[in-house]
Amino acid sequence: MNKFNNANVLLEVKDLRTYFKTDNGILKAVDGVSFTVHEGETVGLVGESGCGKSVTNLSIMRLVPSPPGKIVGGEVIYKGTDIMTLSEKELRNIRGNKISMIFQDPMTSLNPYLRISTQMIETIRLHQDVTKQEARAKAIRMLQLVGIPSAESRIDCYPHQFSGGMRQRVMIAMALSCNADLLIADEPTTALDVTIQAQILELIKKISQEMGTAVILITHDLGVVAGMCDKVCVMYAGRVVESANTDDLYENPMHPYTKGLIASVPKMDGSREERLFSIEGQPPNVIDLPPCCPFHPRCNRTCEVCTHAYPPVKKTGDDHYVACWLHCSEEEREEALKAARKGEN
Amino acid sequence: MENKEIILSVRNLKQHFPIDEGGILKKTVGFIRAVDGISFDVYKGETVGIVGESGCGKSTTVRSIAQLYKPTTGEILFHGVDLCKADKDTLLKERRNIQMIFQDPYASLDPRMTVRNIIMEPLRTYNRRGLLEKKYTEDELEERVKDLMEKVGINKAFVNRYPHEFSGGQRQRIGIARALALNPEIILADEPVSALDVSIQAQILNLISDIQKDMGVTFIFIAHDLGVIQHISHRVIVMYLGKIMEISSSDELYSNPLHPYTEALLSAAPIPDPKIERNRKRIVLEGDVPSPDKERHCCYFYDRCSKRMDKCASCVPPMFDCGNDHKVACFLYDDRPVAEEADDTLTEEEQKLKAKEARKHKKD
Numbered sequence: 001m002n003k004f005n006n007a008n009v010l011l012e013v014k015d016l017r018t019y020f021k022t023d024n025g026i027l028k029a030v031d032g033v034s035f036t037v038h039e040g041e042t043v044g045l046v047g048e049s050g051c052g053k054s055v056t057n058l059s060i061m062r063l064v065p066s067p068p069g070k071i072v073g074g075e076v077i078y079k080g081t082d083i084m085t086l087s088e089k090e091l092r093n094i095r096g097n098k099i100s101m102i103f104q105d106p107m108t109s110l111n112p113y114l115r116i117s118t119q120m121i122e123t124i125r126l127h128q129d130v131t132k133q134e135a136r137a138k139a140i141r142m143l144q145l146v147g148i149p150s151a152e153s154r155i156d157c158y159p160h161q162f163s164g165g166m167r168q169r170v171m172i173a174m175a176l177s178c179n180a181d182l183l184i185a186d187e188p189t190t191a192l193d194v195t196i197q198a199q200i201l202e203l204i205k206k207i208s209q210e211m212g213t214a215v216i217l218i219t220h221d222l223g224v225v226a227g228m229c230d231k232v233c234v235m236y237a238g239r240v241v242e243s244a245n246t247d248d249l250y251e252n253p254m255h256p257y258t259k260g261l262i263a264s265v266p267k268m269d270g271s272r273e274e275r276l277f278s279i280e281g282q283p284p285n286v287i288d289l290p291p292c293c294p295f296h297p298r299c300n301r302t303c304e305v306c307t308h309a310y311p312p313v314k315k316t317g318d319d320h321y322v323a324c325w326l327h328c329s330e331e332e333r334e335e336a337l338k339a340a341r342k343g344e345n
Numbered sequence: 346m347e348n349k350e351i352i353l354s355v356r357n358l359k360q361h362f363p364i365d366e367g368g369i370l371k372k373t374v375g376f377i378r379a380v381d382g383i384s385f386d387v388y389k390g391e392t393v394g395i396v397g398e399s400g401c402g403k404s405t406t407v408r409s410i411a412q413l414y415k416p417t418t419g420e421i422l423f424h425g426v427d428l429c430k431a432d433k434d435t436l437l438k439e440r441r442n443i444q445m446i447f448q449d450p451y452a453s454l455d456p457r458m459t460v461r462n463i464i465m466e467p468l469r470t471y472n473r474r475g476l477l478e479k480k481y482t483e484d485e486l487e488e489r490v491k492d493l494m495e496k497v498g499i500n501k502a503f504v505n506r507y508p509h510e511f512s513g514g515q516r517q518r519i520g521i522a523r524a525l526a527l528n529p530e531i532i533l534a535d536e537p538v539s540a541l542d543v544s545i546q547a548q549i550l551n552l553i554s555d556i557q558k559d560m561g562v563t564f565i566f567i568a569h570d571l572g573v574i575q576h577i578s579h580r581v582i583v584m585y586l587g588k589i590m591e592i593s594s595s596d597e598l599y600s601n602p603l604h605p606y607t608e609a610l611l612s613a614a615p616i617p618d619p620k621i622e623r624n625r626k627r628i629v630l631e632g633d634v635p636s637p638d639k640e641r642h643c644c645y646f647y648d649r650c651s652k653r654m655d656k657c658a659s660c661v662p663p664m665f666d667c668g669n670d671h672k673v674a675c676f677l678y679d680d681r682p683v684a685e686e687a688d689d690t691l692t693e694e695e696q697k698l699k700a701k702e703a704r705k706h707k708k709d
Contacts, residue, residue, distance in 0.1 A: 195610065195613045198612075199629055202629055220543065227616075268572050268611070277547065278547035282512050283544075
């Protein structure tokens with residue numbers, strides 16, 4: 001049982017759809033994603049490249065470049081207000097203030113021309129009514145919190161004077177400088193080495209516990225998820241195919257994709273098998289996907305209905321949801337098959 | 346491995362890159378010690394994994410073996426021939442047996458060549474010079490290309506396509522086919538799966554182990570993912586800052602890591618199991634990897650080590666033989682016999698630079 005189930009809902013994403021217009025057709029990067037984040041909870045979004053993890057989070061912040069991108073449907077409810085309906089000005093009160101984001105590559109997300117102090121003070125003064133000195137003091141406090149040694153002098157350095165891990169620390173300090181209650185971390189450790197990754201993950205964990213910040217962690221590394229998250233959503237081709245508490249998901253994966261993903265990670269437990277389990281084929285092209293289960297060409301348990309209709313999301317256990325026809329009843333499958341055939345004719 | 350024939354042996358390899366300053370009047374002011382005196386053997390038919398953080402010299406090591414860089418000092422003996430001193434013709438002949446697979450499947454294939462030309466290029470080069478078993482006709486080469494494509498799991502109908510028409514995993518397969526074209530004895534794989542997704546990564550790892558089983562190719566396999574290394578390697582080399590910290594068989598290393606760095610590395614690697622992950626005690630290393638531009642007369646891991654002693658600050662630890670084919674460069678094990686003395690002598694260029702600086706100092 002997830003200890004956050006009784007906490008207040010902080011963010012609720014409902015049936016979010018973000019499409020991109022391309023020369024080859026409509027690219028449905030995010031196609032009906034729903035999940036909730038409770039206060040203080042860490043939610044993991046996992047999936048392979050191109051499955052829509054990053055676009056989901058850019059959509060939450062309304063940062064999808066438009067055109068070509070467009071959020072065509074869905075709601076993102078943050079503490080009772082729908083972010084999608086806010087004006088640009090109202091949005092600015094939330095973005096970077098209440099909901100902050102850190103990105104994969106800390107070098108490209110910091111401005112190389114400006115000192116760290118300039119960048120941090122700008123963020124703080126944009127959202128809080130403080131003097132420059134107060135903002136600077138706060139920035140130094142934040143840098144100390146994320147473990148930058150001699151923060152008073154380092155704050156006047158330029159980004160290139162920091163190493164990759166230190167830059168990511170600066171990004172975290174900046175993201176949290178305005179008392180955010182939701183931190184979206186988009187592959188925060190992918191560009192870092194294992195030992196530095198361990199440092200940064202420890203830091204995010206520590207901060208989320210101390211400050212009660214909820215975290216959405218986007219990653220493709222199932223090991224990182226296991227250590228960090230309370231709840232996991234597995235994404236495939238723009239949809240959440242399974243979501244569950246972390247323990248439940250690893251112990252009892254329901255969707256064939258989740259099973260395959262977990263089985264195809266080489267493990268360090270000493271049992272070296274000759275061959276790894278591998279999911280055959282490639283992730284699909286999300287342009288003009290047929291209205292069926294996008295995983296069926298790679299699935300080892302495909303049945304007829306899989307090629308005709310998208311499976312509904314089923315509750316299979318405590319807080320465990322899965323979108324797969326295997327977990328639907330015989331009648332439901334037949335009904336869907338009939339309906340699909342009718343539509344085709 | 347029952348068959349203990351040494352195919353490649355690296356002796357005291359150093360690869361230093363000069364740091365130049367000034368525009369036209371270039372002046373060398375120091376050296377980046379990318380690889381700083383490493384020795385190891387590779388046996389026929391095995392996979393040797395090299396792990397370490399970025400900047401530890403893993404890629405430089407394999408590039409030096411392939412003679413893409415001219416090593417500063419040291420020997421690379423392939424079948425007893427020192428590649429560093431070999432002339433051009435010998436090198437060409439030997440290189441046929443040493444091929445590489447690169448990390449980035451997007452950058453390592455020429456976007457303007459078709460798959461046929463990419464895979465055929467090495468064959469053509471050697472065929473023209475008559476260095477293959479016999480002279481092949483163009484048709485025979487074509488046949489060989491198609492065989493290779495089949496072997497790596499690419500539809501041979503795609504022979505006229507260009508790299509951009511393939512996904513990352515398929516491109517990596519093309520890169521593997523190209524490496525296999527000349528029937529090499531050893532393949533140097535420089536992070537071949539790091540840029541791929543988990544499900545595709547498993548496909549490529551399986552392909553590599555199949556190739557090894559079928560053709561008996563020896564692999565030197567670089568990765569930073571410890572799970573991947575354990576899965577694929579028979580023996581593992583752990584590198585840090587251009588030095589080997591520990592060499593051992595894969596099972597031994599993962600069950601019984603000796604060097605504090607290896608321990609930290611293993612404990613930092615995330616395990617995809619929430620139960621284990623929650624109860625693990627993680628050794629979080631302080632700080633970052635130092636810059637490799639300094640001359641070091643202490644243990645290379647000294648700055649970040651949690652178990653450092655006085656001794657570690659004063660000299661470079663030699664490799665201690667801990668039995669069971671397990672060697673470690675750490676003074677914690679100084680009761681064991683020494684397998685290799687550490688070499689912290691300076692290379693010729695460094696000595697020159699130092700002498701120059703000393704003279705300048707005197708003048709001032």
